[in-house]
Amino acid sequence: MFPELNNLLNTTPDRAEQGKLTLLCDANTDGSFLVHHFLSFYLKANCKVCFVALIQSFSHYNIVGQKLGVSLTVARECGQLVFLEGLKSSVDVFFRAQAEPHPLQFLREANAENLQPLYEFVREALKPVDDGEAAWRCPVLLVDDLSVLLSLGMGAVAVLDFIHYCRATVCWERKGNIVALVHDSGDTEDEENNILLNGLSHQSHLILRAEGLPTGFCRDVHGQLRILWRTPSQPTTQRDRSLTYQYKIQDRSVSFFAKGMSPAVL
Amino acid sequence: MAAAATCGTGAGSTGSMVAAGGKNNVTSFQRRGPRASGSDSSYSRLVSIAGTRPSVRNGQLLVSTGLPALDQLLGGGLAVGTVLLIEEDKYNIYSSLLFKYFLAEGIINGHTLLVASAKEDPADILQELPAPLLDDNVKKDFDEDACNHKTAESNIKMKIAWRYQLLPKMEAGPVSSSRFGHYYDASKKMPQELIEASKWHGFFSPEKSSSTLNIEPCSLTHGYIKLLQFIQNIIYEEGFDGSNPQKKQKNILRIGIQNLGSPLWGDDICCTENGNSHSLTKFLYVLRGLLRTSLSACMITMPTHLIQNKAIISRVTNLSDTVVGLESFIGSERETNPLYKDYHGLIHIRQIPRLNNLIYDVSDVKDLAFKLKKKLFTIERLHLPPDLSDTVSRSSKQDLAEPSKLLGPGCGVMAGGKKHLDF
Numbered sequence: 115m116f117p118e119l120n121n122l123l124n125t126t127p128d129r130a131e132q133g134k135l136t137l138l139c140d141a142n143t144d145g146s147f148l149v150h151h152f153l154s155f156y157l158k159a160n161c162k163v164c165f166v167a168l169i170q171s172f173s174h175y176n177i178v179g180q181k182l183g184v185s186l187t188v189a190r191e192c193g194q195l196v197f198l199e200g201l202k203s204s205v206d207v208f209f210r211a212q213a214e215p216h217p218l219q220f221l222r223e224a225n226a227e228n229l230q231p232l233y234e235f236v237r238e239a240l241k242p243v244d245d246g247e248a249a250w251r252c253p254v255l256l257v258d259d260l261s262v263l264l265s266l267g268m269g270a271v272a273v274l275d276f277i278h279y280c281r282a283t284v285c286w287e288r289k290g291n292i293v294a295l296v297h298d299s300g301d302t303e304d305e306e307n308n309i310l311l312n313g314l315s316h317q318s319h320l321i322l323r324a325e326g327l328p329t330g331f332c333r334d335v336h337g338q339l340r341i342l343w344r345t346p347s348q349p350t351t352q353r354d355r356s357l358t359y360q361y362k363i364q365d366r367s368v369s370f371f372a373k374g375m376s377p378a379v380l
Numbered sequence: 381m382a383a384a385a386t387c388g389t390g391a392g393s394t395g396s397m398v399a400a401g402g403k404n405n406v407t408s409f410q411r412r413g414p415r416a417s418g419s420d421s422s423y424s425r426l427v428s429i430a431g432t433r434p435s436v437r438n439g440q441l442l443v444s445t446g447l448p449a450l451d452q453l454l455g456g457g458l459a460v461g462t463v464l465l466i467e468e469d470k471y472n473i474y475s476s477l478l479f480k481y482f483l484a485e486g487i488i489n490g491h492t493l494l495v496a497s498a499k500e501d502p503a504d505i506l507q508e509l510p511a512p513l514l515d516d517n518v519k520k521d522f523d524e525d526a527c528n529h530k531t532a533e534s535n536i537k538m539k540i541a542w543r544y545q546l547l548p549k550m551e552a553g554p555v556s557s558s559r560f561g562h563y564y565d566a567s568k569k570m571p572q573e574l575i576e577a578s579k580w581h582g583f584f585s586p587e588k589s590s591s592t593l594n595i596e597p598c599s600l601t602h603g604y605i606k607l608l609q610f611i612q613n614i615i616y617e618e619g620f621d622g623s624n625p626q627k628k629q630k631n632i633l634r635i636g637i638q639n640l641g642s643p644l645w646g647d648d649i650c651c652t653e654n655g656n657s658h659s660l661t662k663f664l665y666v667l668r669g670l671l672r673t674s675l676s677a678c679m680i681t682m683p684t685h686l687i688q689n690k691a692i693i694s695r696v697t698n699l700s701d702t703v704v705g706l707e708s709f710i711g712s713e714r715e716t717n718p719l720y721k722d723y724h725g726l727i728h729i730r731q732i733p734r735l736n737n738l739i740y741d742v743s744d745v746k747d748l749a750f751k752l753k754k755k756l757f758t759i760e761r762l763h764l765p766p767d768l769s770d771t772v773s774r775s776s777k778q779d780l781a782e783p784s785k786l787l788g789p790g791c792g793v794m795a796g797g798k799k800h801l802d803f
Binding site: 262302 | 612658669670673690691693694734738739746
């Protein structure tokens with residue numbers, strides 16, 4: 115996790131909030147550093163994490179996690195982390211018929227209606243253990259990323275239904291959190307992606323949006339991060355709070371600064 | 381704006397970074413930074429697989445794309461287990477050349493090749509690979525080239541655009557006995573004995589489509605399903621995924637897929653806007669899954685300029701690791717534009733992956749142009765940003781001009797070594 119981002123979000127691993135849906139969004143840049151942040155944050159906060167990693171392999175997250183101070187292999191062995199490696203499992207699902215329903219079953223089907231097997235997997239992974247062993251603080255579902263599900267043949271409505279079911283189980287029933295990454299395609303007319311993004315934006319409590327600089331590439335400022343706090347359930351009598359920072363990604367951390375206040379310029 | 385201010389220093393650090401990532405023997409340009417000497421010792425360790433080297437940044441295993449200039453821009457080479465997507469230029473001239481360089485590099489290094497095409501028989505593609513430039517021929521020819529330029533343009537010294545003289549060249553010329561990345565002569569064909577000594581598998585889509593389908597019908601088109609099964613068979617049978625532990629020598633599988641997404645594969649995304657929009661993306665996803673779990677690297681050329689539904693292009697980009705776009709000037713109004721007269725096209729590095737890392741090796745140079753000379757494919761920087769640094773004075777530039785020795789012409793002008801720059 116990045117300490118500077120924790121300060122901006124006003125959280126620490128000890129006081130992590132519960133029952134929240136956080137939406138990570140990236141436009142014209144790579145927002146995966148936010149996924150690494152939340153993964154290490156919740157592992158340090160002693161939460162049980164179910165990570166649906168559809169876009170990169172386990173070793174990628176593990177190596178970056180080690181730079182940020184968490185070991186995914188240890189977490190997986192002791193049961194704190196349930197890792198669904200999308201790329202590796204897709205090969206298994208696609209080439210060999212599986213005996214029982216696999217979370218990525220929709221890869222084999224021509225017209226998969228919904229993501230129910232994936233939801234069952236998540237529900238099973240985040241089931242509270244009853245035998246009184248090391249109780250984790252709260253269940254967390256982390257998805258990287260949801261736009262890939264659209265590329266794999268699911269409709270935007272199916273993905274929204276999946277998140278809705280997960281929210282009902284994880285956020286409301288078990289008082290956990292969900293963090294999901296969605297790409298913002300910008301001006302390319304990806305309608306399904308826009309539906310998904312808008313639908314999730316309305317449901318989330320916290321939106322972190324990483325954008326590339328409108329002026330183009332810069333070596334010292336890699337992008338701009340917009341943080342938006344929302345209260346989806348209450349009527350918006352008060353304005354949602356929003357902050358904008360610019361950031362630079364380094365080898366082991368990300369530094370944030372106010373717009374125009376990059377250390378390279380000052 | 382921050383962008384302009386830092387670009388002035390960008391040239392200096394690019395130079396030292398480029399030198400550090402370059403060869404461990406004699407290079408054609410002098411290093412500027414002290415960083416390069418420290419990294420030389422790491423390359424003297426033997427790599428266990430021929431034709432690969434570990435990345436400087438994260439130890440990732442890299443293979444050469446067949447074009448050393450492109451390797452530099454991609455941070456040292458193509459990482460094993462990733463997909464390089466080439467967005468084809470309009471008439472598929474230069475992208476097929478890059479495809480051939482990739483395959484030729486595989487033959488020279490002794491890698492196993494898997495060539496998939498719907499247009500040409502893979503055996504024919506292999507017959508037309510360019511011949512490698514060997515060191516002794518190369519020096520001779522290159523000196524000839526340099527001499528020609530010298531006589532023609534020796535009178536033209538950089539008077540106005542003197543900053544271009546100071547730039548370190550992208551790998552314009554061949555380096556003696558380089559083990560990673562070779563140069564190819566596009567005018568000659570690869571010797572027959574090298575092709576026959578190599579191990580390759582071909583997938584020609586019209587031939588394979590007649591056999592039966594033993595997989596459930598999912599939304600992938602027929603040609604893609606057959607190709608995925610073929611690739612998976614080769615990976616499994618030849619042990620690239622580690623399933624045959626008794627194999628004595630590990631090797632890399634180079635997969636080259638040509639014109640993916642074109643109608644010849646049975647996909648209609650290039651014909652209509654509401655075609656089968658998930659077939660290609662599903663294919664790429666499963667392909668990447670296969671690559672991540674095996675010792676292979678893949679280059680795909682795709683006619684993205686023909687794809688009607690622009691949303692698919694952004695999805696395909698997100699599903700690939702490295703994306704390079706080629707834009708040739710043939711047939712466009714840029715052909716007669718004096719700005720571009722020395723070049724054949726532009727090359728855009730659209731995406732570079734962050735593998736096992738938060739950061740990645742991104743080149744500062746964003747506007748790149750390529751040209752295909754008689755034998756070599758060179759990539760050069762098209763423009764220099766304005767120099768806004770504080771010490772813009774003639775005396776400081778003279779000191780820098782001495783140690784940087786440039787090989788070959790830059791922007792059509794011959795650069796000397798210790799010439800004084802007078803205005």
